[in-house]
Amino acid sequence: MAFGRSAVRCAQQLHNQWIGGGPSTNPIVFLHGLLGNGKNVQTMARKLCERKDRSGLLMDVRGHGKSAVAEATNEHTIKSCAEDVSSTLKQHPDGKIDAITLVGHSLGGRLTLQYAYDALTPSVERIWLLDTVPGAAFNSVKFTLEIAESFLEDDPVKTRKEAETILKRNYFVDPSTAQWLSSSYQPEQHCFEFDLNVAKDLLHNFGEQDFFHQLDGILQRGDVRVDLVRAGLNQGWDEADIKYLLEKQSDKFTFHTIENAGHWIHIDALPQLLYMMDS
DSSP states (O other): OOTTSOOOOOOOOOOEEEETTSSOSSOEEEEOOTTOOGGGGHHHHHHHHHHHTOOEEEEOOTTBTTOOOOTTOOOOOHHHHHHHHHHHHHTOTTOOOOEEEEEEETHHHHHHHHHHHTTOSSEEEEEEEESOOOSSOOHHHHHHHHHHHHHHHSOOOSOHHHHHHHHHHHHOOOHHHHHHHHTTEETTTTEESBOHHHHHHHHHHHTTSOHHHHHHHHHHHTOSEEEEEEETTOTTOOHHHHHHHHHTOBTTEEEEEETTOOSOHHHHTHHHHHHHHTO
């Protein structure tokens, strides 16, 4: 939670989109990473739902994509964002949802873990955490957020392509990050498709989430199957954490690694990931 504000919590209704077979009582729910939106995981979601012959639901996390921030709410935490998912599912206009599978990339994986730990409803049967690294946020994520904030202090540009060029030339952002960040730039409003204040609060909250305590709590209950997939090329993983997770494996928890994938694991190694998730 940001400092200097009274905490106001209020579960919000999130923008969501059915994929696959349309409305279902038992969908796969997909959650994206920080500064992203549901479109980031859309290809993976469609292909997985096709393979499993199930319906899927893409969601934009609070303050991202088309999910606006309620004016009365200023406590933006992993816990409150997980509650948004629960509230949206329980009040879904397309009918009652009984149980779900949750798939989350990066930040989305943190929300997925929190949802299962808090035993929110609808009940969750299985969770997939895609390159969700325990602990505080990487400096590279903080840097990207700072760049986005600085960019908005400059004069507006007319196109996303121009924004991408400026990010690379003036801010020395690497090409892949510049392309990704500019893809969410809205030239008409001179803004990104994410709320900077929400992103800052969530970034601060990363280090406050007790990842291993939550994982242990879920596994002790034994009511949810957990799969954590590490991207082998992501150097942010701590060796001690990797060792702990490997030793933690059981019939309810598997720690996978895709060696040739970076953080965008659902793009870098989609065929391997789909094969793994189709088990």
